[in-house]
Every structure is written in structure tokens, then in C-alpha cells.
Amino acid sequence: MSTSIAAQLAYEIAPAPSFPTFPLNQWYVAALSSELKDKPVGRTLLGKPVVIFRAANGQVAALEDRCCHRALPLSNGTLEEGRLRCGYHGLLFNGEGKCVEIPGQDKIPSKAKVPVYQVRERDHLVWIWFGNPDNLVPNCEPPEYDVHSSGKYVFDGSVYHYDAPYQLIHDNLMDLSHLGYVHLKTIGGNARIHMNAEMKVESDDSTVRVVRYMLDSVPPPTYTAAYPFKGNVDRWQEIEFHVSHLRIWTGAVDANTSAMDDPNRGGFHMRGFHGVTPETETTSHYFWTMATNPISDPEATKAKVIEQTILTFDEDKQVIEAQYANMCRFGERPLIDIHVDVGANRARKIIERLRTGD
Amino acid sequence: MSTSIAAQLAYEIAPAPSFPTFPLNQWYVAALSSELKDKPVGRTLLGKPVVIFRAANGQVAALEDRCCHRALPLSNGTLEEGRLRCGYHGLLFNGEGKCVEIPGQDKIPSKAKVPVYQVRERDHLVWIWFGNPDNLVPNCEPPEYDVHSSGKYVFDGSVYHYDAPYQLIHDNLMDLSHLGYVHLKTIGGNARIHMNAEMKVESDDSTVRVVRYMLDSVPPPTYTAAYPFKGNVDRWQEIEFHVSHLRIWTGAVDANTSAMDDPNRGGFHMRGFHGVTPETETTSHYFWTMATNPISDPEATKAKVIEQTILTFDEDKQVIEAQYANMCRFGERPLIDIHVDVGANRARKIIERLRTGD
């Protein structure tokens, strides 16, 4: 389904800022593989405190983050050959959540265990499944993300904590027109070109795709820092929304040197992965990676792109948290929509339908 | 009406520390003119988040501090020739709250506007009107404050945020006897002289005036730092309470050289303006300026007086916030009154009558 912008300009009352539940029966990002080193990672996901670690068999394990003895977070403990030792009285748990040792005590009672969560590691991302009570076992595998594994790109990433509900991050990512005002110093550049660029929006039951081309435009600072453009560029922004994550692929070629929709187009590429996982109803985890095709020195190029990306995402975090704090100050109040909201509003409808089952 | 101290010494139960509403139909201080520079000022006043800026016509404007599009505080935005650009998607608002530009979109819908507040600038102070629903248009002009404009004084000021309800600041300002214990290092000096000084209290429906003279007393540190007194001084303290602000004029002449109530008395003058504006029921803004008559070097004298004033007001803030925190710890409990509370209690009666319309 593709819709013209004009048809969207009937101004509606936007959904009120209440976020009672999350879509379940979904794979959410729980961690970047790069986080799982010599210490367990403790993190609240969809309201549930979880401890994540690489178990003895090399696979990632996720347990309830609470020792069944005296409730210390297991993430305060230590890893011993892929098993997790509680930092208070030393109970030892394996990747299935079973207590396998109680120091100083021979018998291990059957109740000595902690709940376990379904997790999968794929393409350097760790995914966790939160199902409905009648659907606790995943009915599908987590999505692949070949950009991390193909060898064509260098990438790095990080995890940001947001004092804002996850859908405000969706809104932000679905609408790159804010680049013109929020990200002047990095990937933004000419505000008017962003706002006036033609935007194509497509969606189905579970995804939204927003594509925007900005032809013959001045390349923004991040781009010129990373790639030897000759002058103006033809620039693309392709956003693909999924319930638990977005793929935002942007880039540019020298103006008039390639078709925008050519899958083999050359030039400079930034391929962003954005896992947006609710922590609670009002706070979120934002797992991101940024990949790029290195022209010459891969490590230097990666460092440059990541540095710029961090600057950009810090700006977003600041704006979104200020936005949410203001929504809390003012309470439920009508908002107006403008042309750039089309994609974000479609994403909200998908979430709404999944939340309410309607 | 003037009352002897003796008649006030029937100890009453003081009003409980509950502050449900504020007197409306009043001009409150919203900002010092000196704050309005190249950035919008965001501030919650009487529970309402407001953004204040100097508009294209040179006059001060105050809007609801929330973009009607996605609720970002407009105070996070930037000023463009007296208009306010939202820092998220770039909507541009004028001083009347009307959206005059939506980047990338030709049609500006009539709903694209934010509420506007009545403000006036007078004598270097910015005043805002909060009226009852049936009285949103001011029925008077804000008070003048000639001290800022006459050219006879040098002055400076600042805004303090208080974690305490506004009436506790009134109490503090209405009773300068606390100078003897709180402000030993600055404007205080001999505690006993402060407490024993004769105090005259007058009031009407909307003002309270407390006057106290301390004859032939040792000048406090701030005074001797700023003025070449020969020895002991005759000292005056004149406090005038209005619902939204106080004028506290203090000073001294060399002992026995002038009548205390001579309007042309010489000596050293400190003319304090104190705008006390509720932020919420439990927090406040305290806008103050301090003016003095410079004997020789105006800038050096001003710097000296302001430095001392800041020390003094920091001490007050510390005491009042500790007092309020303790009131919260203990909850509603009786207090006893002493002789110095006469003025403050009259001010509370005025506020009470205006709040309850009784």
C-alpha cells in the first residue's frame, strides 16, 4: 500500500501518551553479542529483570535476575566457566536456571532454580522472546541481519538508556526530517531539503517502509568526513520499521552517477540497525549498530562514522527525553500531525493492533 | 491599622503547611528583563509551563511551553528574529502563538497554534497575568518599580529556585529579625538589637508594611564594606508586602544625623525588590534585585553589594528549604507564634482571603 502525502493531511488527534502494554509474541533485542564478555549483563526488558550471559555450551542464556535464596540480583555475581555464581552466598546456576551447587550443603533441593527465558543469538545480536501466557515458546526464529555478518561492512554499536517510552523512539526514527533541526552538526545539513524531499510510504500488517531521495544536495558533515565526494550528491534514506527494530539505510553517490534504487549503487553507505526494546512502560533500551563500507582504512573509517553517530544519537536522546518529560508535565492533550508523520503513524497503528489484538 | 506588639501575643495555632492554590487575578513576576537575551526562557509559573522571549516587535511574549505538533518544550528551540523555532521538526511560532511556518508543507492548519499568556514589561521586570477563567484579561497594569529606572541607583539581580512553597519565603522576608541568627556574616550583626528593635506594623486589604528602626547600632559587615560610616549608625528596615512581591528598603545614616522618616535621608541605601512567584504548590521562583546608591565607584559598589546579597540569600534559601523539608517530615502540626510574626501573619491573612475569596 502506497499513499500520497496529501491524503494524510487530515489532522487527527494523535494517540495520547499512555503506554499500557507492549506487543508480545515478538523477538526483542536483549543485548549486543559484543556485550557478553567476562561479566553477566543485568537488564530489565519489558518489565522483567533478566541476567544474560554466555553459558558453558557457548550459547547465550537468560535467567530471571534474582537468586532464589535471598533475592540478590544474579547479575551482581560472577561467571565461572559459563555458570553464574551468586555474589552473596555462592549458589551456582547453569544456563538452564538450575542451581548446581550450594556451598557447604550436599543436597540441592528441587526448588533451587530460577526461571529461564528463551533467547537466540543471530548475526551478533541477542534476541529474547516474550510471549503471551499461552505462547511462551517462540513460533518463529529471530530476524537475520546480514549486514553484521557479510563481511562487506565494518560496524560497531552501543546501548542507550532512554527515560522515554519506546514508541517515541519509533516516531523519531520513522521521520528523518528532524535531521534538519536536531542534527545540524552531523548528518543533518540543509533543513529545507530534508523537509521538501519527496517521501514514499508503504506498509503491510507488520512493517512500514519510508523512502526518501534528496537529489543534487550538499553532503552533510558526517558524509564528507567519511567519503571523498566530488561535490553535490544524490542521497537516499530508506527506513524499514519492524515491531521490535528498524533498519535505516542511508547513503549517497556523486550527483547523477547512479540510479537511486539500484541495489548495486556505489558511493557511501551507512546501514543502521536500531533495536528498540521497552524497559518499562516509560523507559526504553535502544540498541544500535552502524555499519559502513570502508573506502580505504576500515578501522579509521569505522571510528569516524561511529563518532559522528554517537553525536547524532546523543542529540536524539536529549530531544526525546525532553519531549517525554513535557508530555508528562502536560498530561493527555491533543497533538496535531504534519506531513512527515505518515510513516510514524502507520507504525503506531501496527503496534496498537498488536497490543490490543484488534 | 497599626497594632502594638503586645496585642499580638496571644499564641495561635499557625496555618498548617498546606498550599492548595494561589491567588489569581494578579500580576506575578515571570522574568527579569536581563534574562531575555538570545535564548528563550522556559519556566513553570503557577503550575503552567511557559516559554518567554522577546518577540519581533520588541515586546515580551509568553507562550505555553509545548509545541502543538509533538509536545517538545518550545524553550528547547531557537529564536529567529523574534520568532520561536521548535527544536524537533522546525515549526515556527510568532509572539501571538501562531504557527507561521511548517517546513516542507505549504498549508498551515488553523489548529497549528499554542496558547498565549498576557505579559507586560515594566521597569526591567517582566510580569505575567494569571486570571480566573472569567477574568483572563488583566483589569490593571503591573506595578511600577521606579528604583530600576530612575537612574539614582545601580542594581543587579538573579532568580533562585526554591524547594519550598512561596508563603514560607513571604514569612522569611516579612520578618527581618532572623537576620540576627541566619545572617551573622553579612547583613545581620547584633542579634539582640534586631530582636528588641521597636516594630510598627500597618496593613490594609492587599498590603502590609513593617517598619523597624535600630538607632545607634554597630553597622553590619555589608554596610561598612559599602559605605564610609564614621561609627555607630541609625538604621532602618522598611518592608512592604504585596501579594506577588515585596519591597524591602533598608539603610543607615551616621547616628543622630537625620530623622529616620525623612524621605530625603542620606547615608547608605539598599533597595531590594523580591518577586515571589509560585512554580508549583511546593516550589517557588524567587526573583530579586538589589539596588544601592553608589558613593564613588558605581560598578565596584554594585559588585560589593550584590556579592553580599547573594551570600545572604543563599543562607535564606538553605534555612527555608530545611524548614519545608521538616514540615513535610512532620506533617500538619501546631506551631507557636512569637512577637516577630505579626507582619508575616497579616500577609498570610491577605493571601488566605484572596485564595478562598473570603
Place this chain on the structure above:
Amino acid sequence: MSTSIAAQLAYEIAPAPSFPTFPLNQWYVAALSSELKDKPVGRTLLGKPVVIFRAANGQVAALEDRCCHRALPLSNGTLEEGRLRCGYHGLLFNGEGKCVEIPGQDKIPSKAKVPVYQVRERDHLVWIWFGNPDNLVPNCEPPEYDVHSSGKYVFDGSVYHYDAPYQLIHDNLMDLSHLGYVHLKTIGGNARIHMNAEMKVESDDSTVRVVRYMLDSVPPPTYTAAYPFKGNVDRWQEIEFHVSHLRIWTGAVDANTSAMDDPNRGGFHMRGFHGVTPETETTSHYFWTMATNPISDPEATKAKVIEQTILTFDEDKQVIEAQYANMCRFGERPLIDIHVDVGANRARKIIERLRTGD
């Protein structure tokens, strides 16, 4: 009553982390004598804000920490020859809570007084009595603690604030098996030896005694830092729980040189006093002293032992606060018991009986 470990291994549901009240009719520690110097000490004890100071007669006084005039904490004030001057308007109170001076006012009304609490100083500890409404007068004296007064030991101590309810501190102190996991760097040492050591538990209506001997074991870092052991040691841990405090006496002699239960055993001694006083239902004060028998240089030995003790208690605080935060995250949920919980569970039963009068 002495019970074998085996009999305790029926796993029960542990009491839920709700702490509605405290046992009353008890002496609780309010301060260390060493805290009472030239400033009043303000501290909330069992939910009641108290100001503590040494009064004119040399005895310790404790008043409600709220001036009866304008509710400033009296602990913000200053001491004048054993009387307490309020830091706002200068009202002066004696150790009986009576206002003895109102600056600038001759008559002191009879209502000008603040409530007083029963306190006693004994063996360098200040105790306060919180009684039931029908039992506000103490029916006994606070316990002695001869270790502070006998001259045989050097000691020092401190007060820690805990964001955790007091009974979690009891649990921690009653079970020294956590030394093996929490205190590896200081008094801990070999975890397995701690967990496997035989433990004897005795209790009556108001005390629990846990004794554990670890024979022929490697001395932990703190011990070797303070005493010239020749090699392995015989080590004892004697814990005595009382409702408001614990005595934990530990130490060691060279292996096989003394009977463990010989009251005149030599070697290295650490005698810990642990006053655990609820601040609120969810926070606590932890008053501790550590005494040791100096072998040669008393001051250097004391400094060494105190330094190690502080490291240890910092580790405990970190674990217990993390435990409580996690209990709050998870809410009421069953816990399982292991063999080391015997002593702590008996202590909880005593508290429970005293709280509920059952």
C-alpha cells in the same frame, strides 16, 4: 535450645519483605558517644526525627528535631553551653526540651517546648528508648558493653546509612558464611571452609547465639595484617543477636595451641559491636565499632583493623542495598532457605513475636 542443621533443612517460604513496624519497648542505639562534639546530631530513629546533643549537665539529651516556632530542624542550630539555639529566630532550648529564651521577648509561653526522648549513655554508646504509648518510661537500663570500657582493647567505629530495612542487616550479620563470597579481599578467605564449618545455634526468647569454629585454616588478609601468626590458625566466630544489636566476636590462635572455648584464649581478637536501628520501614542506621587487642603499636593496629573493617562493611552495604532494591523490583515472592539461614531465621522469629506481640 540447640538444633542440628539437618533438622532445619525443610525449605520454608521465607517471610515476605514487608516491614510494617519495629519492636518497641527496646533500647536502640541513637549515636556513638564520639559523635557528640560541638554540633547537634540530627537523625531519624524508628521514624521519628530526633536531635541529640550533650546538655549542660554533661548528660546526653534527645529532643524532637523541630522548633516549635517555625518547624526548622533544631539540628540546624548551634550549641551554646549545653543548650540548643534554633538557627532561624534564635529560640533557645535546654536538655529537657523547654524553651528558655525567645530573643526580643520577655514572656516565654508555656507552649514553647519540644518533646523529649529518654536517652542513656553507657560504655561510649548512646541509647534511646522507644516505648509503646503505655510504656514510654524505660523499664530497664540499656545493655553494658564492657569491651569499650575495660581498657583491654583499642576500638573505633562509625555510622552507616542503609537504603534497606534493618532485618536484612540482621540476616547478613547472623550468617558469616557470606564472608567466603562477599569479603574475599578482607576477612573472607577460603569460601568452602566457611560454608563447611560446623555451626552451633542456640536461642532463647530474646537472643540467638551462633558459634562456628574453623580449625587449621589459612588466616585471611585482615588477620595476617594485624597479628604475627606462624601458619594456619584455629579460628572462631561467635555471633550473639539481641533485638537492637549484635555482638560478633571473632579471632584466631595458631592452630592447635588453645581450646576454642577457653575464655582466656590468646591470639588475635576482633570484637565487633553492631547497633542496627531502623530509620524508617525501608532504611536503617548501622552503628558499628570494632575493637582489637593490640600486640605492639595500639594506634597502628587499630588503624589497620578499622581500615580493613571499613572495606568489609562497604562490601556488605553494597550487597544488602542491591538485595533490597531487587526485592522491591520483584515484590513479594517466595525465597528458599539453605543451611546457613538457621540463625537468621531464629532472629526473625524473635522480631516477629515482639512486633506482633504473639
